[in-house]
Amino acid sequence: MPTIKDISRLTGISVTQVSRALNNHSDVSQATKERVNRVAKEIGYVANRSAQNLVTQKSKSLALILSNLEKSGGRDNIVYSLISGMYHFAESEGYEVVMFTTSSVHQRDKSFVQLCKEQNISGAVVNGLRTDDPYYLELVDSDIPCVLIDSSVKGKETMTISCDNKKAAFDAVNHLIQHNHKNIAVLNGRTEATITADRFQGYVLALTEAGIPLNEKFIHYCDFQEDIAYETTLKIMTESPEITAIFCASDMMAVGALKALRFLEIKVPEQVSLVGFDDIPLAEYLMPPLTTVSQDFYGMGYEAGHQLLKMIRHEAHKNKIILPHKLLERKSVFML
Amino acid sequence: MPTIKDISRLTGISVTQVSRALNNHSDVSQATKERVNRVAKEIGYVANRSAQNLVTQKSKSLALILSNLEKSGGRDNIVYSLISGMYHFAESEGYEVVMFTTSSVHQRDKSFVQLCKEQNISGAVVNGLRTDDPYYLELVDSDIPCVLIDSSVKGKETMTISCDNKKAAFDAVNHLIQHNHKNIAVLNGRTEATITADRFQGYVLALTEAGIPLNEKFIHYCDFQEDIAYETTLKIMTESPEITAIFCASDMMAVGALKALRFLEIKVPEQVSLVGFDDIPLAEYLMPPLTTVSQDFYGMGYEAGHQLLKMIRHEAHKNKIILPHKLLERKSVFML
DNA sequence: TCAAGCGTCCGAAACGTTTCGGAATCAAGT
C-alpha cells in the first residue's frame, strides 16, 4: 500500500506538506494541493487509519452498545432498524460503527469503557442495557459521550432519545376507552426498564381521566416476552373473564396474548380488543392486523448517531430528544 | 490511558519484555509475566489497537459487505441473522466486525478493497452483491480473503457458503407434486443471482422426474420483491386459472402472492397451494402458516466468520460449504 | 533600509506497540 512518503518522494514535496495538502489545510498553495491529490489518486493512496488514530488519539468510530444481539432482535427487528439507522448516519459522515454487547464484555473480560478506549472510540449509542449493570454505570459516568435510547440516567456526558412513552401509552389506552372499554388489562415490560414505568403512567392517566378505577388484577409484567405474555393472558382471562381489552407494551407480547386468546377460543377483536406497541413488521400480518403505537426505530438510530456526533464535536445539543409516535388503527379493536 | 511504558516504569522491566510478557511469549520468565500482568490489571491497562495494527500491519477486524442494509433486511431479517451470527463468532475470537455496503462505496468514493486496506481489515464476508459489480470483482480478485454467501465466483482467495439450493427447490416442488399438483407456477428471484438459477434447476428437475412438462407461462421472475410477486400473481392467476400451486423462491414473494390470492378471493390452500423459501419469522404467522424451506441464516453468518478466520490463518479450508436445509410443513399446501 | 506580515514550506518529534539482533547470566559438559 502506498503511503504519504511515496507521495512525498514522487512529488518532491515534504511529508508535512503532503499531509496538510491531503487534509486541505490553509497554509498550502493551491498548486501543491492539486499536485498532491493528483498523485495520490494515481497511485491509489488511502490513508492508514491506524496511524491516524494513533497520532490523533481519536478515531472515526462510534460504538453501538446493545444488551444482546440475538435475543432482543429475534423477531421484532427493532435492533436491526436501530443498527441500520445509525449505520446510515455514520456512513454519511465517514464514520464506522462497531457493536458491543454484554456478552462481549464477559467474553473478553473488559468493561465497555475499556472496549471503547482500546479502539479510541469517540462516543457510544446505548440501547437495552439493564440500568443497574455496573459496566453501564461506569460508561455513563465516564468522559465518553453517550446517547441513551429509551432510558435516562444522569451521567456526565449523556443525552436521552426516545418517544413520549407516557403520552403514547395514554393514546393507546384512551383509544380503547373511546371504544367503550372499561376493563382494560395491561401487559407491561421489564420492571427495571424506564419505558415500563413511563408507559404505566400513561395507562394510569388514561383510566383516571376517564374515571375508571385501577384494578390490581389487570396489571401484569411480562418482561417484553412473547411466551410470558402467552401464559399471563391464559391466566388473567380465566381469572378475570370480565376483561374486554388488553394493552400490550410491546407487539411481541401482543403476539403472545393473541395466541393465548386464540387457544381459549376468545374472538379478537369481537370479544377482546388488543392494542400493541412498536409496530413491528409482523403486526400488520397478524389476524386480525394489530392496532398499535408505531415508533420509528430507524429514525431513532439515525438521530442517535446524529446527536452523538454533535456531542463529540461539542456543538450545542439538548439533553433529551423526543421522537414522534403514532397510533396505527388496524383491526384489533372493537367498539363495544 | 496507561501504556506499556507505564508498566515498564512501574516494574523496572524493559518495554520489550513487558510487551512479550503481555503476549505470553516464551522467552520471558514466569515471575516476570506474573508481575507484568498484575501491574497491568492494577492500573487498568488496555492495549492500544491502533498502535498494534500500525506495527503489525493487520487488524482484528473482519468486514461484512452487504448490498444495502435497509432494503434487503426490511422485513425478512435475513441480514440481521447474518450479522448476529457473524458477530457472535467474531466476538468469541476477539475480533471486531465492520460493515460496508454499496452505498458506503459511493458515499466515500472508495472501492471495497480500499475501504478494507484503509483499516487493515484481514478478510471479508460478502452477501447480496451483484456479481457484475466492478468493485465486487476487484474485491474477489484481490489478496483479501473472502467468504461469499450464496454466490460463487472463481477468485483467488474465496470460498462459498450456501445451502444446496437446487436440492432445496427440488424438495419444495416435489412436495407439491406429492400432493398431486401438476400445474405448478414458480415465482423466482433476481435473474442475475446465482441462487435463482440453482433453484430453477431444482424446479425443473422435480417436474421432469415426475414426467410433468414445463410450461413457459408458469415461470416468472420477481426480483425477490413482495410487490412484484403480488402483481405477477394477479396476472398469472387470471391468465392461467388452471394453476393449483405456486412455488416462491423467497418467503417475501410468497407474502405478495398470498395477498394477491386473497384479493382474488382464491382460497389458500384449498384452491391454490403455496410453498416459500427461507422461513422468515413472518412465515409461521401468516394465514395460513406458510410451508417453506428453512435456512439457518444465523448459522450461515457464524460459519462464514469461522471459515474466513481459517482462511486468514492459512489453515486448511474447503472452497465450498453446504449448510443443511429443511422443508417445514405448515398449512399452505393442500392434497388434491 | 528595516520591520512587519503573509504565504508557503520543512525537519523532527510524537503516538504505543512489536520485533530484530544482540547480549548477559548461569549451569553443565569438556
Add this chain to the structure above:
DNA sequence: ACTTGATTCCGAAACGTTTCGGACGCTTGA
C-alpha cells in the same frame, strides 16, 4: 578454564501519520 546452550533480558528501529516550531522569500509601508 573454556565452550556450549538455554534462559532471560534489553536497546533501538519501525509502522504511517499529524503537528509544533521555526524558517524562507516576498511584498508593503514607514
